[in-house]
Amino acid sequence: MSRFWSPIVEKLTPYVAGEQPKMTNLVKLNTNENPYPPSPKAIAAIQQSSQQHLQLYPDPNSDRLSQAIADYYQVDNDCVFIGNGSDEVLAHTFQALLNHQQPILFPDISYSFYPTYCSLYQIDYQKVALDTDFAIDPDDYKVANGGIIFPNPNAPTGRLLALEAVQKILDSNPDSVVVVDEAYIDFGGDSAVSLVADYDNVVVIQTLSKSRALAGLRVGFAIAQPHLIDALERVKNSFNSYPLDKLAEAAATAAIEDREYFEQSCQKIITDRETLTKELTTLGFDIIPSTANFVFVSHKTMKAEEIAQKLRNESIIVRYFNQPRIDNMLRITIGTTEQCRLLVTQLKKILK
Template sequence: MNWEANVRKVVPYTPGEQPKIKNIIKLNTNENPYPPAPAVAERIKETDVSDYRKYPDPTCSVLVDAIADYYNVDKKNVFVGVGSDDVLAMAFLAFFNSEKPVLFPDITYSFYDVWAQLYRIPYRQVPLKDDFTIDVDDYTGYGAGGSKASDEQKKEGCGGIVIANPNAPTGVFLGLSAIEKIVADNRDVVVIVDEAYVDFGAESALPLINKYDNLLVVQTFSKSRSMAGMRIGYAFGSEKLIKYLSDVKFSFNSYTMNMPSLELGALAIADKEYFEETRNKIIATRERTKVKLKELGFEFADSKTNFIFVKHPQRSGKEIFDALRQRNIIVRRWDIERISEYLRISIGTDEEMDQLIKALKEELKKC
């Protein structure tokens, strides 16, 4: 008997490397170089481990309330999950349930096509322009004229849209007016805006949820809140949208978030002063690093994230990647079409970025 014939097979997402060796400069997974808010450490010291014999609150109320208070929205407009990956996976499962393809860029977060394949969702990857920007016309006009969509694509239709904004791994940001145009032109499907990096200088689409009930805005504690290890993601949407998403979540797993994540996440988001301090440090370091990289001849689009997506006209991406690794500096590279010559460099501390620049200077002198 061939039981494998009924296995749901998929090529999984490949996460960034988490090396076990010490004394490295780790600039490959966009983690925050600074610790979480001080209240998080204090709460951990006071933790009563006997509480862990109980199930966590399935409604996640302490975290939902804290997020709602911080962003000044109703708690009925907030959804939380085990990192933004969990939130996005539940959203794909809940909202993309037609025979029409879901649209997202060809160069973007590489989990999108994995979820689409896993859930058997038809999808189409829309090529970015040569400068890695999105052409809004590629995502509008599926039921009308004036769009770049071909007649065949218009007939095929659109089953939903996912846009990472700022995009990953490019770091390029799409303005709010362009996002609104896409949402407004696709009222019969759900549009997901994945804002994992929005806190580093971009503009959030959150204000649009009161105007468009088909918009889901997804964010995370992993980057700007320094809590990638706690796995906390969240989303904003209309009350109806959040209810549908919650129904799918509770049909999948009633207890998706653990007690520490709920409690510590609520404490982290409450400390606005610390958040602004560390966020501004990262932005300042990013801008300083841009200047240094340009001086070394690197080319890159402007970034509104905690990373820079770069290439050098005289050295291959793999060559630089390997040379840095020999120096215990790890960045990220994809050996795929259009971006194989690029490296994504996460923003670390000033000291880490100075060591990176020093290493790059020395390697480029070998040309």
């Protein structure tokens, strides 16, 4: 604390990101990155762009990328908003669309950045408890609110809310913005983008950090009707005119356009998730059905924290949350096929 701080600074509880250790040779299954590299076309686009006028500002609106996303999802390009990672897109969304008189609603077990955004923009919120099986119940979102946000599939649970249930929440909240945070949707869920044409209150947020394997480049986007996108643009243009650099835009555009590579690498992860789920079950784990690139598990006899520590001793890092309701659970990212095998081998030793 310093007397020079704006009053808000003291009240903040900054987000603590998953550990990014600088050692090599770790099996890093703690931050849900893609275990495979991005499309070779994305890397080629970077190498080409690196020679092209980096001394000039990028396109402030990232029009090429915006069009590629619009084409992919078959929406108009004025329904697309681009940001420096979906975290920035989320931040602008909280400020532009979720700051009203009533508290906003989100699940009690959810992306832990949400309460941080609320503290940054002084937004009241109310956590809505997930069911005992960690599912979102749409009926719980029938109370007065200033907006609703939830990840789908949810994180860290991995559990998907079916599109009909998302629609139920939208139907019962016609006067609230409902944000569906789809960071992990490409690993098995149906995107709410298909609802954008019919609902004037839905905002879908996605990232290129997971399914497109570009976490290192920071690209995220929102899709919604233009009147909502307009609010995001107004805030963005009052904050930073050029959030996306030239290389990130070029690589992201190439990654979106390379559908074949994208589908293949998602499929590999889905297949490995199903295999790993079976093997973990055999080892005595309870596993929440996942449509994400991670599984959320607890063991019938050994404590989560102990397993995490023992895996770490073998240079495998998984995510443990010391939080109510989930303090005996582990979130494990689906690594490469080989990393999944190595995990199972080590778990067998640890649990013997």
